[in-house]
Amino acid sequence: MPPGSGSGSARSAPDRLLAVLAAFDHDHPALTLTDIGRRAGLTLTTAHRLVGALTEWGALERDASGIYHVGLRLWELAALAPRGLALRQIALPYLEDLYEATHENVQLAVRDGDEVVYIEWLSGRSAVGVHIRVGGRWPLHATGVGLALLAHDDPASQEVYCQSPLTPFTPYTIADAPRLRRVLAEVRRTGVAVSSRQVTEDALSVAAPVRGPGGAVVAAVSVVVPQAGAQVPVLTPAVRVAARGISRALGWQPDEPRRGSLIPGRGTTTP
Amino acid sequence: MPPGSGSGSARSAPDRLLAVLAAFDHDHPALTLTDIGRRAGLTLTTAHRLVGALTEWGALERDASGIYHVGLRLWELAALAPRGLALRQIALPYLEDLYEATHENVQLAVRDGDEVVYIEWLSGRSAVGVHIRVGGRWPLHATGVGLALLAHDDPASQEVYCQSPLTPFTPYTIADAPRLRRVLAEVRRTGVAVSSRQVTEDALSVAAPVRGPGGAVVAAVSVVVPQAGAQVPVLTPAVRVAARGISRALGWQPDEPRRGSLIPGRGTTTP
Numbered sequence: 001m002p003p004g005s006g007s008g009s010a011r012s013a014p015d016r017l018l019a020v021l022a023a024f025d026h027d028h029p030a031l032t033l034t035d036i037g038r039r040a041g042l043t044l045t046t047a048h049r050l051v052g053a054l055t056e057w058g059a060l061e062r063d064a065s066g067i068y069h070v071g072l073r074l075w076e077l078a079a080l081a082p083r084g085l086a087l088r089q090i091a092l093p094y095l096e097d098l099y100e101a102t103h104e105n106v107q108l109a110v111r112d113g114d115e116v117v118y119i120e121w122l123s124g125r126s127a128v129g130v131h132i133r134v135g136g137r138w139p140l141h142a143t144g145v146g147l148a149l150l151a152h153d154d155p156a157s158q159e160v161y162c163q164s165p166l167t168p169f170t171p172y173t174i175a176d177a178p179r180l181r182r183v184l185a186e187v188r189r190t191g192v193a194v195s196s197r198q199v200t201e202d203a204l205s206v207a208a209p210v211r212g213p214g215g216a217v218v219a220a221v222s223v224v225v226p227q228a229g230a231q232v233p234v235l236t237p238a239v240r241v242a243a244r245g246i247s248r249a250l251g252w253q254p255d256e257p258r259r260g261s262l263i264p265g266r267g268t269t270t271p
Numbered sequence: 272m273p274p275g276s277g278s279g280s281a282r283s284a285p286d287r288l289l290a291v292l293a294a295f296d297h298d299h300p301a302l303t304l305t306d307i308g309r310r311a312g313l314t315l316t317t318a319h320r321l322v323g324a325l326t327e328w329g330a331l332e333r334d335a336s337g338i339y340h341v342g343l344r345l346w347e348l349a350a351l352a353p354r355g356l357a358l359r360q361i362a363l364p365y366l367e368d369l370y371e372a373t374h375e376n377v378q379l380a381v382r383d384g385d386e387v388v389y390i391e392w393l394s395g396r397s398a399v400g401v402h403i404r405v406g407g408r409w410p411l412h413a414t415g416v417g418l419a420l421l422a423h424d425d426p427a428s429q430e431v432y433c434q435s436p437l438t439p440f441t442p443y444t445i446a447d448a449p450r451l452r453r454v455l456a457e458v459r460r461t462g463v464a465v466s467s468r469q470v471t472e473d474a475l476s477v478a479a480p481v482r483g484p485g486g487a488v489v490a491a492v493s494v495v496v497p498q499a500g501a502q503v504p505v506l507t508p509a510v511r512v513a514a515r516g517i518s519r520a521l522g523w524q525p526d527e528p529r530r531g532s533l534i535p536g537r538g539t540t541t542p
Contacts, residue, residue: 013284014324021348022328029351053285057293058383061354072383074348075355075390077292077341080300083332084346093394096367112329112343119346123364 016042020050021059026136030067083110087219088120091210091246095122098223098242102235105224108210108246109145112137114161116146116220138199141166141174144207145220147193151184152209152217158184172197192236193220197227204230208243213251221246287313291321292330297407301338354381358490359391362481362517366393369494369513373506376495379481379517380416383408385432387417387491409470412437412445415478416491418464422455423480423488429455443468463507464491468498475501479514484522492517 011019023031023039031039037047051068054060058073079085091108099106099122108120115137140146140161150161162177162184174180187193193207207222221243223235244254282290294302294310302310308318322339325331329344350356362379370377370393379391386408411417411432421432433448433455445451458464464478478493492514494506515525 012324014288014321017285017288018324018328018330024348024351026351029353029357050285053283053289057289059289061352070348070352070355072352072354072381072388074345075352076388077295078346078349078355080295080297081332081341081343081346082300083343084341084349086300096370096393099367110343117343117347122367 016040016046017050017054020047020054024070030063030069032067036068083218084119087250090249091120091219091221094242094245094249095120095221097245098221098238101238102223102225104235106242107145107205107222107224108219109143109149109222110219111140111146111149114164115139116143116149118145119219139167141180142169142195142198144193144195144205144222144224147183147187147195148207148209148220148222149217151187151193169199170197170201172201174198190236191240193222194232196230202227204232206232206235206239208239210243210250211247211252213253215252218250219246287311287317288321288325291318291325295341301334301340303338307339354489355390358521361520362391362490362492365513365516365520366391366492368516369492369509372509373494373496375506377513378416378476378493378495379490380414380420380493381490382411382417382420385435386410387414387420389416390490410438412451413440413466413469415464415466415476415493415495418454418458418466419478419480419491419493420488422458422464440470441468441472443472445469461507462511464493465503467501473498475503477503477506477510479510481514481521482518482523484524486523489521490517 019040019042020036023036028035028039033047033051034044036042036051037044040047042050051060055062055068055071058071060068061071062068087110088108095106095108106120106122107118109116109118111117116139118136138146140150150158153161158181162180166173166175166177166180168175174183183193191208194204195207196204199205203224204227205222205224207220209217210219210221212218221239223239225235248254290311290313291307294307299306299310304318304322305315307313307322308315311318313321322331326333326339326342329342331339332342333339358381359379366377366379377391377393378389380387380389382388387410389407409417411421421429424432429452433451437444437446437448437451439446445454454464462479465475466478467475470476474495475498476493476495478491480488481490481492483489492510494510496506519525
């Protein structure tokens, strides 16, 4: 066995390479070779070889001071993710319209397991400080987008989530199953999810589901505002209109609304 | 040698895994396992093993019909790229302002080798059809953003590019070294790059360089409009202001502008 290959030898080659990529996260966006080796559980020799291959390919970039960052090639690849940039590109005009109408923080999120991942976020410059970011994650039960996504999951999966441990972030976070069940029923009834002071004590979000071509909920859009003075009845129609606009752009076709006939049939008399 | 490992055996393990990722591009965003194996030059057995590892990690996602797509985990990782989402997040408010002021296509691009890569693109809904996309690439000499980036490269590298083959896309594309040198000098003199009918015959772009903390040009911002009736003198200040705004947000500090004293010194007399 060559020196330095020991620590990684029990793991497969793909696992070791992916461990190098996984060494980078929001708290560690810039790493030295030594950092990467330690965080990936690899010897310096193995880390050097794998980082070299990733850098040559463009997945990592080395700056003038020898620090490694995530590279442009991964950005280009990520642009192909149907639940990432591709969805965001379709949604962006509608998110901009929602921002124009409210001048508050506007978000688009998708579900990944028991969490939401934010794939777009337009910042209101005077808006409440928001503890989220593009690529950031939160559990479903705390956020407006998470509740909107969870409420439209199949009933059995919803029940599994309701019975799982519900981490509280503030005294207002939904932390018990009966309350979560009631809130999810309310979300389905009203078409919007409201998360008030459940992530931070100063913020409130109003979210609505985004549907794909077949009608399945694929994402959620929300507005986050300061909780003090939040006008939920004013925000609700704007968020719903934006969510329906994105859904239509994705190919969703709503059921025909019932309406009174505007064209009198033959043989009818008009007053 | 185990069956099926033959075709990839001459390449290193990292190379084979990266070849699977590289099988996905703009023209091939959704692939079957067989497609992936063929495009990556791997046997089905090897492709199956590597795709499995990438899917488990989240770099790929398999849909209900068994087709593979780029996964959300790569999107999250790409959000850490300083020249991708991170730059775009800082620039977005200024790009939105430029869009509001012009209602035309607005782009942000960075350089990668001899090409520009578009990392943001806001579409004017009534604007000219533009043959670019987020994650898309064009050679430096054809586009406004490319000319803005090239003009601020060091002189020796510029000369190397000038003497390389310059692909024409329309009869108006800059395709000879003397003309490219003259255009680059003009870009440095005026602070903006104009590409008229050089990518498609109906479009014109006005671009300006974006500077990082040390003053180096790190990106370029542009507006693309229909060539017929384009008002370059009107677009120029808007594009320059947006580019300077992004530069300041990145930490760039301009030299103090020279200005006449507005406050009369002691002992001076005002008329």
